[in-house]
Amino acid sequence: MDNLPIVVGVDGSESSMRAVDWAADEAALRGAPLRLVYASLWERYEGRSLADDLHKPLEQVTAEDIVRTAGQRARLRRPELEISTDVLPEEPEYALVREGRQAAALVLGTRGRSGLTEMLLGSVSLTVAAHANCPVIVLRGSHDNKVSAGKRGRVVVGIGEKSWDSAALRFAAQEAKLRRASLDAVRAWRCPAHESTDHPLPAGEPARLHEAQATEILDKALEDAPADVDLSRRAVEGPVRRVLLDASRDADLLVVGARRGREHLGLQLGRVAHAVLHHSACAVAVVPERT
Template sequence: MDLPVVAGVDGSEESLRAVDRSADEAALRGAPLRLVYASLWERYEGSLIAQEVGRPVEEVIARDVMGAAERRAHQRRPGLVVTAAVLAEEPEAALVNESSLARLVVLGCRGRGGVAELLLGSVSLSVAAHAHCPVIVLRGRPEEPAVPGRVVLGVTEKGACPAAVRFAAEEAALRGVPLEAVRAWRRPAHTTAGHPPLSGAPVPAQEEAAEALEEALRDLPDGLRAQRRTAEGPARDILVDASRDAGLLVVGVRRRSGRFGPRLGRVAHGVLHHARCPVAVVPEPV
């Protein structure tokens, strides 16, 4: 089965960015594109309105939105195979379900129901936390041009997820850009500024971070330009700073069966709220 790239669409400016990005991702992979609009309009639209127009108002809007999204995708990538689905479901549940048969899900940062002051929409956060495949959330301001910069891979305290490493390497190779793997490290609490390491030698935590990077990247494909960087400080802050001039930030999340609620770790949750470039969240079963 040729798995599609899925884009969540709701007519917002953010979702139009998702159409563009998902069309690019599908074309790069030689995959079809599937556009999904999900809303429980049947629950919220009154029967009187439905009788007057023949169909629920929200459904009419959805059909118009999807038509515009399909045209935009074809204009962006002529020849791309595009399908569309309008689903009477909760958006979060529908997109998580779609992710089980997708290569990738692409979402805007906020939908048309979002509040401008919110850092991240609830649909994007929920789907990123529960999807079965990688999810790209389009962080960054809409008016900022897309940056064809390097792919940054976050290697966290527990090591990089193999699935995240593979995804980051694939993205870098497809786009012909370098991959930069970043590992944050923290100085032990008992180390003070008055007692620095002798002769500027690396502290054990820094050496361990460098070793973790080498271990994470040991199976990279030949020919891929890869850089390794360690930085002292909180992992979230280091990765957010790296996102300022990056094209994509990739983080892995380890899913644990039998637990309810959001499954994102603190680092993934933090970069989804504060990164300055698109963020890819890649699930890794445990």
């Protein structure tokens, strides 16, 4: 669809190799090149399985071994792809953020320290998601390493106040179309506690008003949605973080926007993006939004 590559960060861990599979599928769907990057200052918290595959002691596994193995894995999975690899002698956070300036998306595995993989988001993934100029996809939960034939056939996008001009919504619609999946647009709403007791309107009326406002925002956000996307919309009562985390339980991808102001040097993660990156049950795409 364009010439910008899908870039995936690899480090020899199993989670990064699963990210290679996922990124290869994503690149194939987009007709894009795949670029595999290893930053040589990356600490090795994991990697035993790769050492075993290479029949080498762990301390003898080199950066070249890691990118070569990742490249072979991607080629076996998607032989038609144009694949490049690189070893960069710098900290991974800086290397990947820079790579994101010329990427369609960055794909990262989930790595936590001290055996907390899949429970605690690794610091590299969190930092890159907070500063990249392109969408950052972090593979969480029980994903099956597939893009085009995900388990659930559903992409979820959180709808904010100004989503009718939202990069996150456009990205989510594109992903749903590429995957032939449904797109579930979710808007969370809450009725302030004081309105439910002290407001002069009849009982239940404040809640109906807030729900109606949420529905109106959804309708406005989606009025220009592509006609060829299988679209549903839901206004759900509750805190945004809880609503989106609940929605992630039966989705293949959760898409959220993160506002970036001109006065900031990089994308600033809000509380919602931070929460879903740590706790989502499926892969999360954090998409930068210009303000």
